[in-house]
């Protein structure tokens with residue numbers, strides 16, 4: 072391949088810029104031209120193509136977000152929209168596409184590949200909800216952002232002898248809550264994969280109080296409910312002083328961690344290598360610290376395995 076395209080799609084994630092930078096720098100090194108497509112699949116349909124050179128991606132590895140911006144595009148879910156996308160790509164002489172996004176975006180890459188347009192997916196989402204890869208781009212940075220918030224909230228909760236219910240993102244996946252909850256020493260972690268009743272949560276908090284803890288941290292995955300609802304129910308049932316905090320889009324920004332910069336860079340290079348061999352319809356992932364690729368359909372059909380052993384361990388060490 073002599074000319075490839077790259078776009079970012081769906082929710083943005085720290086590390087996407089590292090992946091874009093690697094695609095451009097390694098693509099040019101491999102003798103290719105690289106076109107950026109702005110605003111995801113919507114930009115593809117609108118013809119928002121920009122040529123990228125070595126200098127276009129200077130000074131972005133440390134920046135969160137995506138220099139190509141991202142968007143959601145309903146039209147691209149239709150065969151007609153996908154065909155228009157392929158026509159746009161061909162009109163610009165592009166022979167292969169790299170899509171940096173989550174499982175929804177990967178469905179777009181699958182559709183293009185099935186229509187004979189080689190496409191490669193790089194897992195860019197803070198949710199870590201793609202079962203085929205141990206880590207998705209942005210997950211590590213988002214965990215550290217949550218951890219910073221937990222540390223700050225722990226200070227004031229201890230001063231006022233209160234409980235903080237901290238709602239984190241993750242859509243239907245509980246990994247952000249689980250891993251950041253472990254790192255933050257949360258007394259209770261509530262995830263959609265392992266629902267807890269209000270009574271169970273209250274029992275854990277009251278037991279914690281009996282053991283001499285004068286404050287508490289509860290990390291709640293958004294897929295398991297709303298912080299305000301839990302705060303109200305727990306306060307009513309236990310008489311504890313409870314406050315809620317919804318971290319929201321704070322978790323999507325920030326300078327990517329070393330891990331996400333490394334992941335973005337190595338996955339970007341690997342994706343270009345696949346296209347240079349004419350290989351499409353694959354997604355790039357990391358398993359046991361090794362970058363590898365898998366068929367898109369096979370990868371997206373894998374069910375995310377929640378680590379129940381880790382979850383239970385967290386409960387023990389937070390007593």
Ligand code: ADP
Pocket residue numbers: 080081082112113142143144145146147148149172173174175176177178179180182196
């Ligand atoms: P994510 O990639 O983070 O999961 P979304 O689920 O919002 O984000 O998907 C991002 C974009 O990918 C959508 O706006 C749409 O353009 C495209 N997309 C999602 N699902 C499909 C699908 N089944 N077929 C084709 N394109 C899709």
Ligand code: F6P
Pocket residue numbers: 082173196197198240241242293323
């Ligand atoms: O998929 C990433 C994510 O941040 C989810 O964790 C969250 O539920 C969703 O995107 C928020 O979507 P939006 O940015 O469109 O509000």
